[in-house]
Amino acid sequence: MTGRTHDLAAFTALNLVFITETAPPDISFATLAAAVGANMIGGLLPDIDDATSDIWDKVRGGSLLGKLIKPLVGQHRMLSHSIVGMVIIGFLSEWFLNWLGSIVLVNMNIIWWALMIGYFSHLVTDSLTKQGVPWLFPIPIRFGFPPFEFMRIKTGGIIEKSLVFPGLILLNAYWIYANYQHYIIFLKRYLE
Numbered sequence: 001m002t003g004r005t006h007d008l009a010a011f012t013a014l015n016l017v018f019i020t021e022t023a024p025p026d027i028s029f030a031t032l033a034a035a036v037g038a039n040m041i042g043g044l045l046p047d048i049d050d051a052t053s054d055i056w057d058k059v060r061g062g063s064l065l066g067k068l069i070k071p072l073v074g075q076h077r078m079l080s081h082s083i084v085g086m087v088i089i090g091f092l093s094e095w096f097l098n099w100l101g102s103i104v105l106v107n108m109n110i111i112w113w114a115l116m117i118g119y120f121s122h123l124v125t126d127s128l129t130k131q132g133v134p135w136l137f138p139i140p141i142r143f144g145f146p147p148f149e150f151m152r153i154k155t156g157g158i159i160e161k162s163l164v165f166p167g168l169i170l171l172n173a174y175w176i177y178a179n180y181q182h183y184i185i186f187l188k189r190y191l192e
């Protein structure tokens, strides 16, 4: 999937968790903004192993740094696209956010969840593509949905652009429409 689709999928996953919460979280605006940012980073982070990916375009001198990091994480769609990789990132980011929490006053627990929700959404959306995802790395099997490769989509292809991307936008729009009171309760706090 392209970075654009991953950004949107990460937001969609965050939105889903948000509407399934019985009460919207009572968080500061700074936490909200940081959570949306962390969610986006999480949604692109698994492609840290791809020197040409969008996440490196967003980092200055990215491609060089990407080339340095790439050998450490293996080929594209290896460790970082697996449950083991997700757990490692989970621990590293928790440690980093705890440290950051002593400097920046936002709810780091929320930020961590937003990051991990974005990360997980990346693995799910990549599972819809032909290459599949090595969820159980180092076991060298790639999983995808649907299970047959010919039924899955091509990254950056017509189905992703004309069906998956607009479909996710419609899904979010529908959720906001169907749960608008939930959003009003949440947003009202920032207007008071």
Ligand SMILES: [Zn+2]
Residues within 6 Å of the ligand: 001, 046, 047, 081, 122, 126
């Ligand atoms: Zn990926």
